[in-house]
Structures are given as C-alpha cells and as structure tokens.
Amino acid sequence: MKLAGKPFDGWSSVALVLTGGYLFMVVWPLVAVLLSSVTNAQGFSLDGFATFFSSRLYYGTLVNSLMVTICVTVLAFVIAFPLAYFMTMFRIPGNRTIQVLILASMMSPPFIGAYSWILLLGNNGIITRWLKDTAGLEAPSIYGFAGIVLVLTLQLVPLIFTYLMGAWRTLDVSLLEAAESMGVTGWRRALKVIAPLLLPTVLGGSLLVFVRAFADFGTPMLIGQGFRTIPVLIYSSFVGEVSIDRSFAAAVAVIVIAVTLGVFLLQKFIVDRRTFSMTALRPIEATRLSGWGGWLIYAYVYGFLTLALAPLLVVVVSSFRNTLYGQFVAGFSLKNYVTAQRDIWRYITNTFSIGITALILLVIVAVLVSYLTVRRKGALTGTLDTMTMVPYVVPGLIIGIALITAFSQPPLVLTGTFAVMVLALAIRRLPYAVRSTTALMYQFSPSIEEAAISLGASKSRTLVQVIIPALAPGILSGAVLSWVTIITELSTTLFLYNTSTQTLSLGIYAQVIRGQLGTAAALSTILLVLTMLSLVLLMRMPGGKEIRV
Amino acid sequence: MSYLEIRNATKQFGAGFIALNGVSVAVERGEFFTLLGPSGCGKTTLLRSIAGFNDLTSGEIALDGSNLRIVPPHQRDIGMVFQDYAVFPHLTVFDNVAFGLKPRKVPAAEIKTRVTQALEAVRLGAMAERLPAAMSGGQQQRIGLARAMVINPRLLLMDEPLSNLDAKLRIELREEIRDIQKQVDIATIYVTHDQEEALAISDRICVMNAGRIEQVGTPQQIYGNPQTRFVAEFVGTLNVFSPGPALDGMLGQLGLTAPAGATWAVRPERLDLAARGGAPDSVAVLDGTVTKYTYLGREAQVQVETPAGLIVVQLANPGISATRSTGEAVAVLVPRDAPMAFGADGVRIGG
Numbered sequence: 001m002k003l004a005g006k007p008f009d010g011w012s013s014v015a016l017v018l019t020g021g022y023l024f025m026v027v028w029p030l031v032a033v034l035l036s037s038v039t040n041a042q043g044f045s046l047d048g049f050a051t052f053f054s055s056r057l058y059y060g061t062l063v064n065s066l067m068v069t070i071c072v073t074v075l076a077f078v079i080a081f082p083l084a085y086f087m088t089m090f091r092i093p094g095n096r097t098i099q100v101l102i103l104a105s106m107m108s109p110p111f112i113g114a115y116s117w118i119l120l121l122g123n124n125g126i127i128t129r130w131l132k133d134t135a136g137l138e139a140p141s142i143y144g145f146a147g148i149v150l151v152l153t154l155q156l157v158p159l160i161f162t163y164l165m166g167a168w169r170t171l172d173v174s175l176l177e178a179a180e181s182m183g184v185t186g187w188r189r190a191l192k193v194i195a196p197l198l199l200p201t202v203l204g205g206s207l208l209v210f211v212r213a214f215a216d217f218g219t220p221m222l223i224g225q226g227f228r229t230i231p232v233l234i235y236s237s238f239v240g241e242v243s244i245d246r247s248f249a250a251a252v253a254v255i256v257i258a259v260t261l262g263v264f265l266l267q268k269f270i271v272d273r274r275t276f277s278m279t280a281l282r283p284i285e286a287t288r289l290s291g292w293g294g295w296l297i298y299a300y301v302y303g304f305l306t307l308a309l310a311p312l313l314v315v316v317v318s319s320f321r322n323t324l325y326g327q328f329v330a331g332f333s334l335k336n337y338v339t340a341q342r343d344i345w346r347y348i349t350n351t352f353s354i355g356i357t358a359l360i361l362l363v364i365v366a367v368l369v370s371y372l373t374v375r376r377k378g379a380l381t382g383t384l385d386t387m388t389m390v391p392y393v394v395p396g397l398i399i400g401i402a403l404i405t406a407f408s409q410p411p412l413v414l415t416g417t418f419a420v421m422v423l424a425l426a427i428r429r430l431p432y433a434v435r436s437t438t439a440l441m442y443q444f445s446p447s448i449e450e451a452a453i454s455l456g457a458s459k460s461r462t463l464v465q466v467i468i469p470a471l472a473p474g475i476l477s478g479a480v481l482s483w484v485t486i487i488t489e490l491s492t493t494l495f496l497y498n499t500s501t502q503t504l505s506l507g508i509y510a511q512v513i514r515g516q517l518g519t520a521a522a523l524s525t526i527l528l529v530l531t532m533l534s535l536v537l538l539m540r541m542p543g544g545k546e547i548r549v
Numbered sequence: 550m551s552y553l554e555i556r557n558a559t560k561q562f563g564a565g566f567i568a569l570n571g572v573s574v575a576v577e578r579g580e581f582f583t584l585l586g587p588s589g590c591g592k593t594t595l596l597r598s599i600a601g602f603n604d605l606t607s608g609e610i611a612l613d614g615s616n617l618r619i620v621p622p623h624q625r626d627i628g629m630v631f632q633d634y635a636v637f638p639h640l641t642v643f644d645n646v647a648f649g650l651k652p653r654k655v656p657a658a659e660i661k662t663r664v665t666q667a668l669e670a671v672r673l674g675a676m677a678e679r680l681p682a683a684m685s686g687g688q689q690q691r692i693g694l695a696r697a698m699v700i701n702p703r704l705l706l707m708d709e710p711l712s713n714l715d716a717k718l719r720i721e722l723r724e725e726i727r728d729i730q731k732q733v734d735i736a737t738i739y740v741t742h743d744q745e746e747a748l749a750i751s752d753r754i755c756v757m758n759a760g761r762i763e764q765v766g767t768p769q770q771i772y773g774n775p776q777t778r779f780v781a782e783f784v785g786t787l788n789v790f791s792p793g794p795a796l797d798g799m800l801g802q803l804g805l806t807a808p809a810g811a812t813w814a815v816r817p818e819r820l821d822l823a824a825r826g827g828a829p830d831s832v833a834v835l836d837g838t839v840t841k842y843t844y845l846g847r848e849a850q851v852q853v854e855t856p857a858g859l860i861v862v863q864l865a866n867p868g869i870s871a872t873r874s875t876g877e878a879v880a881v882l883v884p885r886d887a888p889m890a891f892g893a894d895g896v897r898i899g900g
Contacts, residue, residue: 454600454706456626470638
C-alpha cells in the first residue's frame, strides 16, 4: 500500500489506525442512527419520517428552528458588521480590552446566557419584579421565540465579530486608497470593494452562526417553554417522558443533519469560487472620532458590550444572593457555595478529569491527522480529512445519540462510562482542532522536516523533536481554546452522563431544571471564572495573539 | 569509478509528467558540481532523489561504490542546505547546528568544539545562543550551512540556497560557500537557475532542460563552447541570424559552411561596431542602423537593424564617445570565430 507515492512506513500505519478509529467511533455510530431511523421492530420502515411530517406538533419544530436560526443569523450579522467596522476604522478607547471582553462573552457557556435572562426577565426576574413594583407594568416575556432570538443573537454576535475583525486585518490600506484614487469613496467603496473582499469571511462566519443557532439545545430548553425547536424535540422524544421512540428520534436527527449539511455545502459552493488570500502589508489605521457621530458610535460599541456582559455579571452577583427552596430572597451570603459544596467539588473534579483526558486525546489526534493531510496527500488521508469534518455538521445532541445507539449493547457497552464522555467531547471538538492545527501545519515549511531527516533524525524523532516543539505555541493556544469549549459543552454529553461523570456544565443544567437557581448561579460563576482564567492564560501565551475559532 | 554515480535516473510523477528522463552524471571527490536549468527542468528532483526525499522511478544512484537507493534518507549521511533555510525555529543557533550530532552519538564536549568551529567558519560565533526567528535571511542561511557541514557528511547538497537573498548578499555568500567548500573538501551538488552564480561557483556545471542533460562541462566550456542552442541561450545571451542572402554573404566572407537548415547565432559581446566602410579585412561586416541604445554602466547594448536580422552588440566600458543615437548608420563587425551553427535538433555543428 502506498500513500501518495511514499513507501509504507510508520505514518501509513498511523493513517490506517486513525481511519479505523474514525470508522468505528464516528462513522459507525452515525450510520447506526441512520439505520435506526429507517427501521422499526418489524424491519425496514419509514414510520419515523412519516410521523414527523404528519403532525404540526412535530414538523412545526423544524419551522420554529429555521425561523429562530434565520433571524439570529441575520441579526447577528447586522449587529456585528457595524461593530467590526467601527472597531477597525475608528479609535475607540479601550479597543483591546473591548475585544477581549467580547471574546470572553463569546466563550462563556451558551446556556448561562439563557439562564441569566431568566434571572432578569423571567417570571420572578429582577427587571420583571422591578417594573411591576414601581410602575405596575408587565415586562416583556423572555420565554418563547423572542427570548430565544435575543439570547442566541447576543451569544453569537461575538462569533461573527471575531471573524470580521480577522478579515479586516487582512485588508490593505492601499486597496482602499486605490479605490479612492479612482473616485470610488464612501458607501460605493464599501459596497464595491470592501463587501466582495469580506464576503467569504461573512459567509463562513454566518455558517457557523447558523449551525450553532440551529443546533443549540440549552437555550430553547431553558426559555422556550411552549415554543419548541427541533433539538428540544429530539431530546424529549429520545428521553421519552411518555414513551421512548428511538426510531422517531433518529429520523429527526437525520433531518437535522440533512439541513445542516445542505447549508454547509451551499456555503462551500459559494465561497469556494470567491476565495482569495490576502495579507495586508499596511493594515487599516484607525482614525480619531469627533462630534455627534462619534458619540453615537461610542454608544453603539459600549452599548453592545454592556448587553453582552450583563448576563454574566447578573449570574455572578446572583450567586451570592440568599435562596429559599431554590428561589432568590433578600440578602447576600456564601450559602449557595457552602450548601452545595460536595456537589460542586464533584462537578469540578469531573470537569477536570474528563476535560483534560479529552483534551489530550484531541490534541494528539489533531496533530496526527493534520500532519497526514498536509504532508501525505492521498486517497486514505483525504478520506481521513473528510471524516474528521463530519462532526462539524452534526449537532452535539446527535453525537450523543449516535454514541448511545452504537455502544449501548454488547459487545461494547460504553454508556454511562468515563470513556464515552471523553470520546464524545473529543469527537465534538475534533473538526475545530484539526482545522486550526492544519493551518499551522501549512505554515510549517516541509524543508524543516527534511532538514531534520537529512541530519540523521528518524521519522519519529523528527515528529517529537522538531515538528511538535516548533508548532508547540500554536498547538498550545489552540488547546486552551479547545479546553474552554470542552468545559462549556452541554448538549453532546447530555445523554451520556451519570452522577459519577457529571461535569460543571451538566450540573448547572440539572440544577436549573430542578429549580435550584442559587446552586446553578454558584456553579455558573465557577465555570465563568474557570473560562476567564483560561482566556487570560491564552492571551499571555506567545501563540495566543491571533485567536481562531 | 566516480565518487557519486547516477545512471539512467528516471522520475515520473503521476501519469503524465516525466521530471527526469534517463539522466546519468558522475561527480568526483571534493568537486563542486552545479545543476543549472530553468524551473521544471528536473534539477531539484534529481537533488531530492540523491537526498532520498523522493525515490526514482528507475535508475541507479551509487555513492562511493555502494547503492544509495536502498538507504533510508536519515541514514544517508548527506548534508542539505535549503532554499528557505529550514532552520528549526524553536532551537537556538547552537542547538540548530548541534542537531545532527546528537543522533550520531558524538560526546558533549566534542559537540561543543565542533559546533563552535562550524559557527566560526560561517561567522556566527557571537550569535550561538540566539533564536533564529529575528535573524536576517543571510544569517539564517549561514546556520543552515554550518548545520549541514558540521556532521562531516559524505555529500553536501544545496537547493538554490541564495535565491531568497538580495543581490549583494548573494554574491558575498556565494564566495563564502565556495571558500568553505574548498576548505572542507566535501563533494557538493549545487542547484541553481542563476547562470552567473553557476559560472562563479562551480568546478563543473551540468545544464539541464526538460528532464534531460544538455551539457556537462567546466564554466569555460559551458559558456565559451556551448554544445546546444539551449545552453547557449540559457547561459548568456544569443543573437540568432535570420537566414537569407545577407547571412550567406557574411558566411562566405568568413569562409564558414554548415549543412543546409542550420541556424547561425552569435554572442553580443563577440561583436563590435564601426562607422560604415571602416572595417578591417579579417572580419565580416553587416551594415545596419541603430534602433536602440541601452547604457548599463560597465557595458552598453546597441540594437542594430541589419539585413540578417535584429542584432544586439555589447560594448564593454562604453565612454561618452561610444554613445549611438537611433537611426545612426553603423557596421556590425563579426569575427570569424564568433558565429556558432546549430542543427535543427538544437545540437551544435562543428563546435
């Protein structure tokens, strides 16, 4: 067997082992879901799909999800674009800090946002009560469609903002000056020069927003109430409050994957024909602002920042409030932390043990896969690369379902184990980790590796002594970013945990559902602190200046 | 038997592209041997197959009498210098150079002396503890050179080591490479597309084109006595005469003959200019008018429209009096030994 004309060697074995692992751990579980969606006790059957499209109760969730997702995607872009434009073109005091804070709000656990808005605008929320007490007014409800859109938009603006900032940085001033010298300025320039150059980035970022909003489970679960989205439908039909219908749940999962895959392919089709690589020799320099326009721009930037950070602040403050039967009452203390300390300690230990194991697995596989796809182009590594990207279009909830479907009966029973938690988290984050490591690997000249070999280093020695150490700064900062997303992940592990493998994010979810708002706030605060500490660490790392998400 | 012998080296990439098409060369001990040619001619492919980074489709490579193709690349004991320097970004200058000594189990004390010596040789002695990232291209390539030499390799390979450097540094470093190579006396194969560099640095040059060898010879032979039209055009510049009565007349005047269909050409610096009618008897004369005059400092190029085609004449050390203006009537002087004839296949006739 030959890989791209290279003789069979250690790397070929690595490629084979990885491919085997992927087929067994990722592809097979998804195939199992697909199979279970078209079978019932009697054999082949499309009942699952038929049921879904027969009742408004079911297909309505797809409509709901699409409505939410499209609104969020459009709104996130409409809000993020001016934000990125202002931050690039004008001098905003505290620019660097603002960027770090926006990043922090993006990396904070998604469902904490939803939970925090319950604290603010929920039935017993701070603003709700204040409006009622002072003015006798009914506050707008956070529950339902509008609430979900608000929470998800605030959560996802930072994501597309980060993308746009990256793209602005590659835009050379001379392009703008060239347009100006030909008499194209102002809005015409923005439309004819800037917009087409940013289009691939906008579409790429929007795809990510779309996929995240479409697959988000925590937010609609916490504040959707009567308004059910498709992930909520999958969840409830899979855990089955009334009856468990796995074939139906699998059918819905297949529909969700089909939608995400369709959007992904559409985006790829549009972007592939318009991609160009640019590096700015002279990046755009920010100009000073003055007058009313300046104040409006400041108001926009700081206003968004406040709105994005408010939920986090509310959670932290709430965690110190007194509670009675899970509800907040007057006065401040550390009681929320003290009474739940045994649970808290268990969640933290699990978060670290599961998270770090998953991270190590993730980094090792990402380094090997990216090396193979960059240096050993061939049929096998091409397949490996494609398989790695599969979880990218598969929502976390469905990864969980797939692992249960495949590994809940002998010969291999993994449900409820430490291993399945690790596996699920690693699989979920692999596409992102592989992509960022691959980008690093492409920048790494192949001749550095050849130099090591010509100097007498074997292949394994070259990997351990040259490739990994040379890429270490980039790999490490990527790992910290993966770490943050691992500890804040909820939906992937939702079906897989038991009390001995419950992590912080799963703990928060469980406590909110149980109505233990105080404990949930305390846990959220701990998770936020952990996230922020990781981000601070990332900022201080040599490879952490350029954040890729 | 030569030190390095390559016989019938053939390399095919994929289904269609043949990078090397039956190449045979021999390199002697201590020789500075250059592979010269345009991009895509196969020179880098040949170099990389000697290093072992890509294997030949067929053919033999023998170093010091033993088959090299069966030896894995990391055991070939061949030093290599790369176009993009390929310094290890995470190691200091010292550790970069010491890298190859560790797998060779050289004692620590000896590593220290050998690395220090190598760094002195490339004039980087004072920078041993620095990281290469902030260093200039020239300095990084010096690290690459020291690192490849310090292992006392059986062969030193250099893949366009100077092409990423600016013109002045390129000349400076090529002199250093030449001096160091003569000192350490390691057979070296050097790849370049820069003909001037090849002429300046080599003991022998192998000119390649489209996967084949055009000519192997000393710099003097390659430049002064090119055996194919490709070599003559690639190494230096060439005026090609248009066939016709004017060319036939000139050849007759010089007493030169060649088979019908041959192409006649001449190097610009072998020609001279005179006022019309003022030519000595030993040379042929082509009357023409100046169409362009380009002053280049140590030389000037005069483009002359003649009945035998557009001819460029190169004048050395042009003073003010040598300036020609467009439209001026001149005579191009062609010495008897200057014209070269090439057959339809591009091979030199009677060279």
